[in-house]
Amino acid sequence: GGDAKPADTQLSYSQPHTDPFQNAENVGSMERFKKLGYATIPATNADRDPAQQITDIQTLINKGAKGLVISVGDADAIVPAIEYANDQNVPIVAIDEAPASGNIAMIVRADNVHMGELACEEMGKRVKAGSAVITLDGDPVTSNGRDRTNGFNDCMKKKYPDVKLVNVATEWDPAKAATGIETALNQYDNIAGIYNQSDATFFPTILDTLKSLGKLVPVGEEGHIVQVSVDASPMAMTAIRDGYLDAAVAQPMTDYIDYGADYLVRAIKGEKFKEGKTDHGSVIEKRKGNLVDLLPTPVVTKDNVEDPELWGNKKFALEAFGASK
């Protein structure tokens, strides 16, 4: 309804599972809706169950939501929910991950495979040939885990074939990550780097594990293990400042939230979007029939760690992660 007043228009958010990152996206989006003057329906959380996310979205629509931002848990399994929303003429904006099909007003995301590749570049230029790198693989059941693994592995194999990869299955469990690191360090004496697929999940546990093993050595000193991570959460920012983390590929979380909500509001007002450059330095592309605003994923290093625009430095992120600067 393009004519309805914002205050009478209810928006909501569907979260696929619980982790600090997803929680922050949920909280941030709901706040953004309110800031834009819209009414909200409490958000839902599907707890890792794709079927539940379908039901959640249907329930939110039945309950009167006029537009939804969703963080997609499973690109394929979400499709029936999108189709339901299409039938009911409720616009959907997807953030973080693209649904495989269905009509989406806009997909706001970064490319996880690309993040893996960026991490590979950062890693590759810092470790010597003949050394080994631990990769903390996210749960392959989740597409971001899968993509970050594949992006990194394929790039390493192509560009740095002489670096041995030691894969650790973490299922996003910090305890498994810590054990995996310790096992690998026992097994190989040439570990030169650690690729951490989610610093939001694995910090502070693995920093502490390295510390207790006497392997937490600052950048530039003898015995330093190169660390490259994905997310660039507040804790990663601290680690970069402290000189333990070499580089973090930032998930542009604030952008997900802000642009996600903005696109939704514009779609409700009836706006149609087009391919091409945006006003925030990204390009909207058409992929599988839907428009994708592929946000840039800046690499954070010591050089740009103080940039206030990085989400890991924002107040809401510090709060959501219970971290302080």
Place this chain on the structure above:
Amino acid sequence: MTTPSTTVPAIQIDRVSKTYGATKALQDVSVSILPGQVHGLIGRNGAGKSTLLRMITGLETPDTGAVRFFGEDAPPAADAKAWQQRVACVYQRPSVFTNLTIAENLFAGRLPGNGPSVSWRTMQNEAERILAEWRIDLDPRSLLSDAPIEERQMLTIAKALDAGTRIVLLDEPTVQLEGSAIRRLFDKVQELQQDGVTFVFVSHFLREVTAICDSASVLRDGKLLWSRTGDDVKSDDLVEALLAGQEQRRHRVESAAATATDTAPALELRSATEKGGAFTDVSFRVAPGELVAIGGVGGSGKYSVGEAIAGLRRLGSGSVLADGEVIPTGKVKASQKAGVGFVPADRHKDGYVPQLSVAENMTMGVMDRLAPAGFFSPRKQNEMSRTLIQDVALVPPNPALAVSGLSGGNQQKVVLARALARDPRVLVLISPTAGVDIAAKDAIYALILRALADGVAVVLISDDVEELLVSSRVLIMREGRIAAELAEPTEEDIVRAIEGLE
């Protein structure tokens, strides 16, 4: 009643052997039973009677040897239906479904109906017919869990006899039954025998065997001692065969009532009433060294009185006193501390922990003494149990053996030893010799006598008139109240009082 010897035997057991681990339960046993006979199978606890029956029902297969019915080889083990058409059995262990209705219990394994579908109507009608035939006053639609224990036993018997098989096996069917029910059973057995049905009847009650059996076999330690037919089966022979040289004693404990008046009672019940429960206004006293027996029909509340003294039931009003002190009811520990030792009615359910050792079972109630500071020494535990093992003459006398490996009679001795472990001042014994062979029975009575001599007050609660006769002072309960007190009763006195025919 004897059948011409020319007929083929209904059951022919041919050189059957069965071994469980180290136990040779049956060794080379051969028995032939002619059609229309009621064949008594007797022997001490663990002699192999139940095992032999399991071979005849097809529930288990012999290691060697064979079973034939009417000259034909037994069906293959897997073909349960074929076995069912030939043999029906009342097993020693209760085999009922408390979660199902009485009707379904009567027809489990042979539900009436077409093909796979069940006809509840037919089943109901048939069940009503059976219940009427057996004069069992129950609604076939009610759950079996609502039926009293002894009626459940009658139902399993009724089921077996209704199966229409030419062969029926009864493994100690009368243990749970009272007099009139036993009579009903015997009438029915004889009626079916007229029609040519063959029975095998296992019992430790020799009077029952001589009353209805026209042939008999005696098993001892898994071997067949002898098998005889007709007039050759005499009570004396059976006793002789069972005791194997030991002499049988007659027990009768003279009343200590004379002394009871001037000594303070070791146990006293004052208007004891269970809240919403099984007995009302029960009062009696037992002096140290005195034996009081309590009898009554099933459901009269006699067991519940015993359980209340032992602390397993809570009183609504009235009190239980030991040595003049009121015991808090409903707490086993409190009763034990007041000096009460207890042998429960059902040893399988309340008596022992099967996989634990003899030593542990015997000392289970005295751990606070073995381990005053928390930790106990297994050596002390073994020593204590060795004394108890000697006291009750356990066979084998090994404290480390798991109780599950003992014969029924010896399991009962373990339960008795557990009751004695605390040097009780009062012993409450419920059916202490149920399912126990005569030699073991003797041993148990001897123990009771010794306890009495040591000044222990004993309450003996039993369904078995013979057992009640051991005491010269017998209380009879009816509908939860003490209906009569008999001094020096005869068997007839007791039966009349139990049945309420004063």
Place this chain on the structure above:
Amino acid sequence: MNSARTTVITVPSGRSPFLGSVVRNVRELSVLPGLIIVAVIGAIVSPAFLTAPNLTLILRQSAELGIVVIGLTFILLTGKLDISLESTVGLAPMVAAWLLIPAAMGGLGTMINPFVAILLTLVIGALIGLFNGLLVVKVKLDPFIVSLAMLILLRGITLGVSQGKTLAGLPDAFRYIGSARWFGVPAAIWVTGILFVIAALVLRYTAWGRALYAIGGNADAARAAGIRVDAVLITTFIVASTLASFAGLMLAGRLASVTSGMGQNLIFSALAAAVIGGVQLTGGQGRIVGALLGVLLLGTLTNVLTLAGVPTFWINAVYGGVILLALFVGRFGARPSRT
């Protein structure tokens, strides 16, 4: 003759069937108050609750759970357990889909006929059930622990086969049962309803159904009564697993894809539904109508919690609390006379 016994006898036989069935129903019906309360709350918190689309949604989202619960109830009645049912929900359609879809989409590329794939789903379910049944009945392993090991193994195989990917691009025929509508209502709801009716009839009116109760009540006695306990148990495991694989097929239809996490945690809901509905884990007691009410309670509860906008972080706590409460009510609503 004591008073207790007299009571039983004096009930006129004409009345007792009705009374008897009410008494037998109490345990199952003890879910009803809970269900009604949750529904009333739902109607209060949101006008959307009592609308046709919402009620349809509740039923549709409960369909897979319901089908798993039918099989689970069969198994629980025998006194056994199979927690690997949830992994069968995932594995059976995953293998079928893997053989069904093009290699480019993550399949093996054999691209078998969709109807063969449906059949295969059910056959895989049946085989898993057979394997579980044999382990429990013949190898005599504890059903809980063996199905736990199977759960890990089957989930692992699902992950290995799919390489963690979600398999999409399923042909319509394969998706049909999970996505079609009959007379405006999802086919899955019709099918689930029919399966519940069949299950109730089987339990009540077939020898096999009655055997489940007998075995759960007293397996030794059942054996002694000539019931082929082993055969019945194995068929029960097979039936339950086949139903689970069918639920998986339906779920795949609903998700328009097969995810490698499909069915995860479903068994917990299924157990909760069955037990809240009066099915005893110790075997021999419970009825399918109770299990159905349990399923509906959980489905309605999830729906109402969402409608009520319970904060996402507290939703699980509320859910757990309500289940606990329902168990409580069930316990006191129908306290058995003796324990």
Place this chain on the structure above:
Amino acid sequence: MNSARTTVITVPSGRSPFLGSVVRNVRELSVLPGLIIVAVIGAIVSPAFLTAPNLTLILRQSAELGIVVIGLTFILLTGKLDISLESTVGLAPMVAAWLLIPAAMGGLGTMINPFVAILLTLVIGALIGLFNGLLVVKVKLDPFIVSLAMLILLRGITLGVSQGKTLAGLPDAFRYIGSARWFGVPAAIWVTGILFVIAALVLRYTAWGRALYAIGGNADAARAAGIRVDAVLITTFIVASTLASFAGLMLAGRLASVTSGMGQNLIFSALAAAVIGGVQLTGGQGRIVGALLGVLLLGTLTNVLTLAGVPTFWINAVYGGVILLALFVGRFGARPSRT
């Protein structure tokens, strides 16, 4: 007198305790071949396996599981079950940490003393155990289903309290037991070892320990024998939950934080470890040494799978398969004489 009986009697009484203990050991020792095979494979696939740091790592990563298994074994011996132990691992330290750390870091801001927080962790554990025990013993709810509901509820509360955050910034005192080293070996290993020894002694040489076996073997008989069954059961639940909360404390120390998913799926490993180690779910049978071996088997297996570089996608399938195999071996390695 038959021959079997004679044999038993003629065993010199001096020897029989030894023979008896060997026989009693068989079931527990049946894990050993599996453990040895896994270790041999480990030594073959990687020279790092048999190094001190790696073996220490196996022990350290098994410590929390081991402590939960001790408590779980106590409960299983009584024939009960408590699957909510894993949620206690998460909840107890979460609440303590929440009260402990500054508001800016996600805490409540009360910033209680770390030693009070440690005590609080254990008290919360004990209270959860008490609550579970009362529900099982007094309300007579089925332990499996009641602890399932509790699992959902407690996990939900953990999530609600933490608002999904990971609480970091724990003071050193709170982390001490999970992170310190004594004589070069992690304190957690020493503590777990000592707890296992204590548990073994308690089970063997105290009235309370023997009561667990008696209750699990035949609760009615235990009651009639004067064992205060209800009290023993409730204390068992309390002890197990307190141990679980202690394991949570140790895990928090290791992770340097408390996450809202802590302990998740731990109970499955704990059950597998106990049962592989010969503890029967039906109660009354099993020994702590078996449970310990079960824990070591799982820990070694995880380690070897990582060392061997089994692909991420297949690791669960291999893990499940090995557990199933271990159950098999345990079943045939020590077939009980009666079933």
